[in-house]
Amino acid sequence: MLYSTEAIRTIALLGHTASGKTSLTEALLHGSGMISAPGSLERGGTVADSDPLERKYRHSLYSALIHLDYHDTRIHLIDTPGYPDFIGQAVSALSAVETAAIVINAQNGIEMIAGRMMALAQQRKLCRMIIINQIDADNIDLPGLLASIQETFGKECLPINLPAAGGTRVVDCFFNPSGDRDAGRTDFSSVEQAHRTLVDQVVEVDADLMALYLEQGEIEPEQLHAPFEQALREGHLVPICFVSAQNGAGIQELLDVFVKLLPNPTEGNPPLFYREDLSASSTEDRQREIRSVPDPSQHVLAHVFKLMVDPYVGKLGIFRIHQGTVRRDSMLYIGDARKPFKVAHLYLLQGKEQIEVPQGVPGDICAVAKVEDIAFDAVLHDAAEDEHIHLKPLPFPTPIYALAIEPKKRGDEQRLWEILQKMTAEDPCLKVEHQIHTNETVMLGLGELHLRCALERMMEFYKIDIATRPPKIAYRETIAGHAEGHHRHKKQSGGAGQFGEVFLRVESLPRGAGFEFVDEVKGGAIPGQFIPAVEKGIRQALEAGPLAGFPMQDVRVVVYDGKSHPVDSKEVAFATAGRKAFIDAVLKARPAILEPIVNIEIVVPEQTMGDITGDLSSKRGQVLGMQTVQGNTVVISGQAPLAELNDYQSRLNSVTGGRGSYTIEFSHYDPVPPPTQQRMVSQHKVEPEE
Known part of the structure; x- marks a missing residue:
């Protein structure tokens, strides 16, 4: 079935690992009738986590493209990884959607990735919503979590429904002003209060509607659609939905919110395109902002936000159409390439399944296969004059965790390099460097698990044996x-x-x-x-x-x-x-050697807090803050040189009895201490030049 642009929704599910994004995706597919029963992460039967490595580790490693049809609406979902090592996959999804849906585990509360993705989505001017998952779990404090969300992200975060009957159902608060009196009360707050607060927030963006509201005392939900979309666009409203992917509570209501209240491509904020003028002298003149129009009759503008390279199928380029219509057999240019390629086959993706379609319109997320020149972040177009159009770059984290790698078999050096090029094309946070001073090939990622999965993929999918050496620090001068x-x-x-x-x-x-x-x-x-x-x-x-x-x-x-x-x-x-x-x-x-400084977040039992902060300080680290979360758990935030964190998990296990964990992300470079620089300079052997 073909859908108009107005009947399309694009949503990225974002949040920390174990927030339940993949289970929620399964529940939504089941609730919309797309699958007969939800798959299980434990059994490896989910639509989204179709990769063998994802089944092995039992959590998402790559973003997965899903679509579902519900009430004459096509909903494109991107299920993203929540583990910090794979955050690049989540960041790239922001360029493909109108709405960022932040999923929060009701038991764990607000976690690092949720906060970071809320901030990034706001920077990209995306509409945002929050989904509180697992509302039927034991030992949860939903009123406290709601208060924490509003304290952290702002009072504009308001519930659009409320849990009832112990988290086994939810009650709508937007289209149902008087509440669901026949089915019992909500678990906390009231429908009337939540509805009134929502309406008060929405009418603030429309002076005429506010005057009518003050005069009449009530506004019909149908009259609120346009100002509701405006409030979403301006960040004046961040709706909160309660669900349980486990028992299905709130799933139908969430689908209704997707269809009735979230923006279609004509209602969301336009993507941040700019046209590059290479002849201009100033940066401002060189990059002139342009606005795409979500009109299927215009010339094509589409953005490649994800690549998949399969050793058997070849390269698959996945793109969001922002303007125009892409049809099977049409001709498209890639960036500033002079020669177009033919769209021999056009696909929608359902996990690993490729479904051929005749066309895609603005809002659709489609894919083309076996186009070797297609590249991540490329703009596809069908008009030669659009060759210098780009999308505003995304703020990807800097890879800092490094391994020196080489093939075990002599003669595989060229093949290893070709494989690495394919893998770095897929993952914007996986980098490869050839370090001249050591004549080593170095692979850089966001963490130990990131590199371990990359190595396993190379060995299992590309059948090449790799030898590695201990992590190297990405020093700079x-x-x-x-x-x-x-x-x-x-x-x-x-x-x-x-x-x-x-x-x-x-x-x-x-x-x-x-x-x-x-x-x-x-x-x-x-x-x-x-x-x-x-x-x-x-x-x-x-x-x-x-x-x-x-x-x-x-x-x-x-x-x-x-x-x-x-x-x-x-x-x-x-x-x-x-x-x-x-x-x-x-x-x-005055040359200097720089070392990477990382932000570190350490989660430990409260009784070990003093030992952990003391250990961090002894490693040239700095404690920036502490926060008590669920139970007697403390989150310690700080900064430390990456060089001091080698084998940090082992030290953490020793102090906490195996109950501690940590995540790091690159912050900045700082000069190394003078004694360290002197030692590094003395150890460096300079090859004589001819």
């Missing part, structure tokens, strides 16, 4: 000052020689700014055709800094003078001169 550098490269060995001379200066940039190259050469002192060679040489030096061989960052290089020879000047000469002039300047500019 930078400069703390500014200085000038110079090098003349002159080489004569019979026949044509090599000549290039470069004068430059280096300046420090704010932490995290990266690298800037500025050409201020006047009068053709360095001919224009050789400036890219100078930059190339400098970028080569950036890969292995002169102090200890770590990649350099946060440096601006200004090339301002040089000399050339009409016969002997070549690109290789200026690349060499640029590299050595850069090294000369860096060594004069």
